Amino acid sequence: MPIELTNRQQNDLHQAMLDYLHSAGFNKTYEQFKEESSQSDYLPDATSKTSGLLVKKWTSVIRLQKKIVDLESRLAQALQDSANIVTNPASLNQRSNPDWLPTVTPPKLLLTGHRANVNAVAFHPRYSALVSASDDSTMKVWDWDTGEVERTVQGHTRRVSDCEYDSKGKYLVSGSHDLFIKLWDVDNEYKNIATFRGHEHSISTVRFLPGDDRIVSASRDQTVRIWEVATTHCVKVFKPHGDWIRTALPSLDGRLLLTSSMDHVSLSC
Secondary structure, eight states, X not given: OOOOOOHHHHHHHHHHHHHHXXXXXXXXXXXXXXXXXXXXXXXXXXXXXXXXXXXXHHHHHHHHHHHHHHHHHHHHHHHHHHHHHHHOGGGGGGSOGGGGSOOOOOOSOOOOOOSSOEEEEEEOSSSSEEEEEETTSEEEEEETTTOOEEEEEEOXXXXXXXXXXXXXXXXXXXXXXXXXXXXXXXXXXXXXXXXXXXXXXXXXXXXXXXTSSEEEEEETTSOEEEEETTTOOEEEEEOOOSSOEEEEEEOXXXXXXXXXXXXXXXXEO
16 A cells, blocks of 8 residues: 655655755756656755755665664574573573673764763664763764764753653653753654743753653752643642752652652652
């Protein structure tokens, strides 16, 4: 069954194709396709979101294909190991504990690009991407397979202290010393789609609660706040400490919340 594109997707695709044809010097094809795709008003623009998009998407496809081949190889090895365990359960005990620890090797990649301290990093749950948050007030999205910077996410005005993807990788949340929590749409070029206001001092951590419909944040204002993603409303405020709260970490089932503070106390709420 053929995949149908929305009008917006078709328009973006046509403009990306025109951008590629123009930049590659295919002038006759460019003019002909411009007419046939009803893009007579299109003008090449290096700042446009479709500029270089076709090349980026193509290289992404190549990287994904490589990743698929690698995952298929790992799956085949895992299935073979599983079959060996079934036929020979005693093999489980043939490996000593040190064999299960990661080996000490040089780092696979060294990601450089931030202009100040890096405060937090988070893996995307589905793509070969990770995000880093920095004192330079930006976040950077990296391809952890190649080490390349895919984009710089800007929107905060002071240090970005924490960041996290939701469980599906659809949204990214960030907290900053500018007192704001921001929500970014991953599939829409990391567009800032919401800002949560209410903290009165630097934000230390932000985390999605299980279900991804709420966010928990901790701050130097000595409060922990629960936010509703759909409305950006703060639905609960509590003050479990008497000093700067450095961490608020929900349990996997969302029933407990672990906090730590400069007052040397850690609590489960």
